[in-house]
Amino acid sequence: MSVSVLGSGAFGTALAISLAGNGPVTLWSRDTDQARQMQKSRENALRLPNVALPREITVTSDIKQAVECDAVLVSVPMQQLRKALQEHASVLVGKTLVACCKGIELSSGLGPISVIRQTIPDARPALLTGPSFADDIARGLPTALTLACSDADLSQTLQSELTTANLRLYRTTDVVGAELGGALKNVMAIGCGAAIGAGLGDSARAALMTRGFAEMQRFALMRGARSDTLMGLSGLGDLVLTCSSDLSRNYRFGLSLGLNRPFDANTTVEGVATARAMSEIATTEGLDMPISGTVADLSSGAYSVAQAIQTLLNRPLKEE
Numbered sequence: 001m002s003v004s005v006l007g008s009g010a011f012g013t014a015l016a017i018s019l020a021g022n023g024p025v026t027l028w029s030r031d032t033d034q035a036r037q038m039q040k041s042r043e044n045a046l047r048l049p050n051v052a053l054p055r056e057i058t059v060t061s062d063i064k065q066a067v068e069c070d071a072v073l074v075s076v077p078m079q080q081l082r083k084a085l086q087e088h089a090s091v092l093v094g095k096t097l098v099a100c101c102k103g104i105e106l107s108s109g110l111g112p113i114s115v116i117r118q119t120i121p122d123a124r125p126a127l128l129t130g131p132s133f134a135d136d137i138a139r140g141l142p143t144a145l146t147l148a149c150s151d152a153d154l155s156q157t158l159q160s161e162l163t164t165a166n167l168r169l170y171r172t173t174d175v176v177g178a179e180l181g182g183a184l185k186n187v188m189a190i191g192c193g194a195a196i197g198a199g200l201g202d203s204a205r206a207a208l209m210t211r212g213f214a215e216m217q218r219f220a221l222m223r224g225a226r227s228d229t230l231m232g233l234s235g236l237g238d239l240v241l242t243c244s245s246d247l248s249r250n251y252r253f254g255l256s257l258g259l260n261r262p263f264d265a266n267t268t269v270e271g272v273a274t275a276r277a278m279s280e281i282a283t284t285e286g287l288d289m290p291i292s293g294t295v296a297d298l299s300s301g302a303y304s305v306a307q308a309i310q311t312l313l314n315r316p317l318k319e320e
Helices: 010-019 032-041 078-087 112-119 134-138 152-162 175-197 202-222 233-242 249-259 270-285 290-300 305-313
Strands: 003-006 025-028 048-052 057-060 071-074 096-099 124-129 143-148 167-172
Touching: 003 010, 010 025, 010 048, 010 134, 032 057, 048 134, 071 078, 071 152, 078 112, 078 270, 096 112, 096 152, 112 124, 112 175, 124 152, 124 175, 124 233, 143 152, 143 175, 143 233, 152 167, 167 175, 175 202, 175 233, 175 249, 175 270, 175 290, 175 305, 202 233, 202 270, 202 290, 249 270, 249 290, 270 290, 290 305
Parallel strands: 003 025, 003 071, 025 057, 071 096, 096 124, 143 167
Antiparallel strands: 124 143
């Protein structure tokens, strides 16, 4: 199976590096100068420095060249996914499109597979998600991910073809559960980062992770997900990783809130938009989602860290 990756950020580049162990890969960058520099220097110095690009990778800014393949991995931020697909819809018609992003689209409340279906109806959509950091994948460290696809036959084909020496893929047909697990854990990571930054300690982080996971399950089951999916790599696995490592952008953003320090505005923090979307949907559906709502208010500046803490601690006592 021939493969290309659309998006030359850290994660897209890391996936291309890992997949290069299986054969030729095309890595597409919208920036012509960046593509030319990466092809020449054999390094993504901007997003993934000090990691060499294997010779099996061809970097290009020519979208038509990039999609001359069997499967296209789309590695762009969730809030940019629809625009990217619309921009290149004419060359993506009928393609197998594997979304490699996590989140809920703020404007629609939809996950990546649903956005693909709306934007390019005749595409064959799938989702690659789970506990992973770009640097680990690029350096060949073992990583397990979830491949979600409602088409069981396509899922098996993609699982076989996209598994690499260091990437082990587990498949599921529960695309809703996989979408939401990868999205909602980012919200909890912001809360955990804020707790650690504010000096609340590891016990507070454990409480936020546990009660946050309960919210994730509550929300996902309401949207039709299976509970076992949330217990897997795309839910609990990703939650544990993202809430416990400062390699996570969402965790680092929360940490900056807790420390009352500025955060790099150029860094994508998917959990901010997801918290807002999740909170709005929960209000409409009458779901009790206190952590998500508090993270949304904290991220927007409506709450200080002290106010967020008091909001959660002053809630009525209840059974677990």
